[in-house]
Amino acid sequence: GQQLNQSPQSMFIQEGEDVSMNCTSSSIFNTWLWYKQDPGEGPVLLIALYKAGELTSNGRLTAQFGITRKDSFLNISASIPSDVGIYFCAGQLSGTSYGKLTFGQGTILTVHP
Amino acid sequence: EAQVTQNPRYLITVTGKKLTVTCSQNMNHEYMSWYRQDPGLGLRQIYYSMNVEVTDKGDVPEGYKVSRKEKRNFPLILESPSPNQTSLYFCASSLSSRGQSYEQYFGPGTRLTVT
Numbered sequence: 001g002q003q004l005n006q007s008p009q010s011m012f013i014q015e016g017e018d019v020s021m022n023c024t025s026s027s028i029f030n031t032w033l034w035y036k037q038d039p040g041e042g043p044v045l046l047i048a049l050y051k052a053g054e055l056t057s058n059g060r061l062t063a064q065f066g067i068t069r070k071d072s073f074l075n076i077s078a079s080i081p082s083d084v085g086i087y088f089c090a091g092q093l094s095g096t097s098y099g100k101l102t103f104g105q106g107t108i109l110t111v112h113p
Numbered sequence: 114e115a116q117v118t119q120n121p122r123y124l125i126t127v128t129g130k131k132l133t134v135t136c137s138q139n140m141n142h143e144y145m146s147w148y149r150q151d152p153g154l155g156l157r158q159i160y161y162s163m164n165v166e167v168t169d170k171g172d173v174p175e176g177y178k179v180s181r182k183e184k185r186n187f188p189l190i191l192e193s194p195s196p197n198q199t200s201l202y203f204c205a206s207s208l209s210s211r212g213q214s215y216e217q218y219f220g221p222g223t224r225l226t227v228t
Contacts, residue, residue: 100172
């Protein structure tokens with residue numbers, strides 16, 4: 001299936017630092033979504049993006065739908081210990097069924113107090 | 114409380130022994146989906162359902178079956194499990210699969226081991 005390339009694979013940061021991660025593809029996406037997964041739980045939606053160029057914030061989180069529709073990034077400002085987890089991007093590929101979602105491989109975030 | 118439930122949460126079974134993982138949601142959601150999560154591969158979609166009696170293949174449907182006879186339930190069936198189906202499985206639902214209704218609620222996961 002279509003792959004999303006998510007980077008970095010893992011990050012080790014100090015509390016208070018800003019974090020940036022992104023997803024890229026060679027294909028066009030209609031929707032970009034960002035999820036967070038805490039240990040032992042299912043993913044939880046953080047931000048949904050529906051239009052190219054869209055920039056959306058959710059508290060300390062900001063995500064953008066790339067203008068080419070082939071990429072998206074997520075920024076976390078002033079990280080705190082509870083930001084620890086796995087962050088996934090996901091997208092609905094243009095030309096495919098609305099129900100079909102493709103996920104990135106995930107970014108493992110570790111925050112040192 | 115709005116939720117997606119999966120059963121069982123943990124299952125160890127042997128090759129070839131048919132099993133079903135149940136998924137139920139209480140939010141009257143149209144859309145439901147199954148994913149498997151494997152290290153380094155993220156989540157991969159197995160099957161999804163846009164509504165009752167409407168199902169379609171995701172990226173990795175081989176070896177799995179689903180049914181959607183009622184809106185609230187979307188069971189995942191492994192007719193003849195094999196060790197490569199050892200994985201963490203998630204069920205998810207959302208109000209719709211169209212427009213701005215992609216907020217998917219995920220279940221707690223089912224960890225399956227096939228020996």
